[in-house]
Amino acid sequence: xxxxxxxxxxxxxxxxxxxxxxxxxxxxxxxxxxxxxxxxxxxxxxxxxxxxxxxxxxxxxxxxxxxxxxxxxxxxxxxxxxxxxxxxxxxxxxxxxxxxxxxxxxxxxxx
Amino acid sequence: xxxxxxxxxxxxxxxxxxxxxxxxxxxxxxxxxxxxxxxxxxxxxxxxxxxxxxxxxxxxxxxxxxxxxxxxxxxxxxxxxxxxxxxxxxxxxxxxxxxxxxxxxxxxxxxxx
Numbered sequence: 001x002x003x004x005x006x007x008x009x010x011x012x013x014x015x016x017x018x019x020x021x022x023x024x025x026x027x028x029x030x031x032x033x034x035x036x037x038x039x040x041x042x043x044x045x046x047x048x049x050x051x052x053x054x055x056x057x058x059x060x061x062x063x064x065x066x067x068x069x070x071x072x073x074x075x076x077x078x079x080x081x082x083x084x085x086x087x088x089x090x091x092x093x094x095x096x097x098x099x100x101x102x103x104x105x106x107x108x109x110x111x
Numbered sequence: 112x113x114x115x116x117x118x119x120x121x122x123x124x125x126x127x128x129x130x131x132x133x134x135x136x137x138x139x140x141x142x143x144x145x146x147x148x149x150x151x152x153x154x155x156x157x158x159x160x161x162x163x164x165x166x167x168x169x170x171x172x173x174x175x176x177x178x179x180x181x182x183x184x185x186x187x188x189x190x191x192x193x194x195x196x197x198x199x200x201x202x203x204x205x206x207x208x209x210x211x212x213x214x215x216x217x218x219x220x221x222x223x224x
Contacts, residue, residue, distance in 0.1 A: 034211075043115070043201050043215030044154070087154075093211055096167050098144060099203075101154035 002102030003027065003090045009106040012082075018075040020105050022088030025069040032093045033064060035073045037084040038104070044087065047073065051093070078109045113138065115204050115216035123222045129190040132219045136183050136204030143185040144213060145177060148199040157200075160185055189221075197223045 005023040012018040024033060034049040048055055048062045050071070055062045061074040075082055087104040091097050116135040124130050136143050144167075145157040156169040160179035177187040183204075189196055199220050203213035 032211075041217075043203070043217050046212050046214065049212070091211060096159065096161075097211075098156040098159060098167055098169065099146075099154075099213060100156070101146075103153055 002100050004088045004102050006086070006088055006102060006105045008103065009108070011108050011110055012075075012078045014080060014109055014111050015077055018078040018082065018107055018109070020073040020075075020086050020088075020107065021070065022073070023070045024088070024090045027068050027090050028092075030092050031090045033062065033068075033071050034089045034091055034099070035060070035062065036087045036089065036099075036101075037082075038087070039081075039084040044101075047086075049093075078107075080109050080111060083107060083109045115202055115214055117200075117202050117216035117219050119219060120217065121220050121222075123224060124192050125224050126192055126194060128192050129188060130192060130221060131186055131188045132200055132202075132221075134185045134187075134202030134204075134216060136185070136202075137214055140204035140206050140214070141183050142205040143179055143183065144203045144205070145185070145187050146201040146203065147171070148201060148218070149195075149197070154201070157187065192223045194223050197221060 035047040036044040038044045050062045064071045085104040085106050118133045142161045144159040148154045159167040163179045174190045179185045199218045201218045203215045205213045
């Protein structure tokens with residue numbers, strides 16, 4: 001079973017920041033938070049991951065609370081192409097643990 | 112660098128038949144994982160191969176099997192197809208040391224009639 005909880009759906013206006021929350025209250029000390037997204041009819045795409053510090057890359061920013069029980073993925077300027085299902089996954093950074101996908105959040109970016 | 116390539120993209124089979132799906136990982140990636148995606152169950156892990164050895168297996172019946180070749184290419188086979196095997200089958204590859212980031216192909220959509 002997935003160790004994360006996400007809202008089933010969210011809307012965001014084009015050009016605005018999209019903030020996608022994720023709850024992972026049972027996260028272990030050696031587990032990272034990974035975010036993937038799946039655009040319709042495509043395979044999932046890796047976005048970003050982090051342990052406890054905030055992370056930023058060319059796609060998004062990841063904010064992890066100090067107690068690590070929740071995180072927020074931020075798409076700073078959402079476009080229509082960001083419409084997708086976003087998955088938050090908790091997983092050790094090393095070892096052979098497979099990705100366990102929950103139901104994710106369906107983000108709809110509206111013009 | 113070419114991405115993960117899955118063939119074929121679409122496949123139609125009938126109940127009782129068997130099917131083989133192919134996955135070519137990103138060059139240099141030695142780990143290949145397979146997932147099944149259905150509307151009801153979502154994305155579920157099937158198995159993972161690393162250096163031609165299966166090192167992880169999900170909770171699927173023995174009709175689902177796979178293998179990996181010395182060039183890291185992988186195949187998965189489903190025998191005695193059932194209607195419920197209709198799904199999008201996704202392959203993902205990962206380098207040996209890359210913080211477990213997986214790169215997915217576009218998938219093979221299998222329809223069982």
